Amino acid sequence: MKLSLDHTNHIPLYLQAEQLLRDLIKDPEYVNGKLLPNEVDLARQLAISRTTLRQAINKLVYDGLLIRKKGIGTRVAGITVSSKSNNWLSFSQEMHARGIPIKNYELHISWVIPEDAIVNFFQIPPGKKVLKLERLRGRPENPFVYFVSYFHPRVGLTGEEDFNNPLYEILEKKYHIIANLSKEEISAKAASKIIADKLEIAAGDPILFRKRFVYDQGDRPIEYNLGYYRADSFVYTVESRRE
Incomplete structure (x- = not known):
């Protein structure tokens, strides 16, 4: 799946990344438990820093939509x-x-x-x-x-x-x-x-x-x-x- 952000848009990149992730995790393959792309690859694909990407991921983790496991990766949280x-x-x-x-x-x-x-x-x-x-x-x-x-x-x-x-x-x-x-x-x-x-x-x-x-x-x-x-x-x- 090709993922990209609009670097000419006035909306901050971390907010664009957050919305992109919200849309991405609705895809059936991620809902069913597939790990999200790792941060290095995803940041490179979106042409943003890992700090910017992590800011977006942290917001979804805080909202209970993503679960991050050290050494494993990030996946969609199950239904609470x-x-x-x-x-x-x-x-x-x-x-x-x-x-x-x-x-x-x-x-x-x-x-x-x-x-x-x-x-x-x-x-x-x-x-x-x-x-x-x-x-x-x-x-x-x-x-x-x-x-x-x-x-x-x-x-x-x-x-x-x-x-x-x-x-x-x-x-x-x-x-x-x-x-x-x-x-x-x-x-x-x-x-x-x-x-x-x-x-x-x-x-x-x-x-x-x-x-x-x-x-x-x-x-x-x-x-x-x-x-x-x-x-x-x-x-x-x-x-x-x-x-």
Whole structure:
């Protein structure tokens, strides 16, 4: 594809490059995940400096339209996943309702002695082991969320369950426990090296961190959940209505 800018136009070259890139990434071959031409070749083809080109690319990255990976290149960002706080479902149920196919990249189960924050939430004796479930999940193209869940011993999970199935369906159908209430804390933070490697981003990149406290119908704690989301792939939407 021949790409060029009008160097006689009064519109600044970086703005022309930005618009050209916006048009380019609508092409099916780029929407489907093909990497954009590398910056050196593209700058040469457009007869502009890499600094000018990078200014245009940075704007599209900031707008969430492009994803840049060091050592790999730049590609079109996938459709952002959104979660609405007024309609709480399990992750699997919510993605299914939105028609978003989900792939499980990692699943780890272990019995651990929890930290004080979890002990206090569950109100269990210090030193008592709980089931820990770690799951790396996302679209077929790439992971976008890493979950770490801890479960109250009272729940009865053994670790032998098929956690490829929706978690809360397992709790309800097998253990007659209904997750009824979720309280959440949401913040932005920089990705640690471990989280960055799992989410395929750079260490220090921004992520959405969500801490979720789940209760049953008797308001008893059943799950302590930590979620680490790629900032370029997830939006958390809050909807409020004034009574």
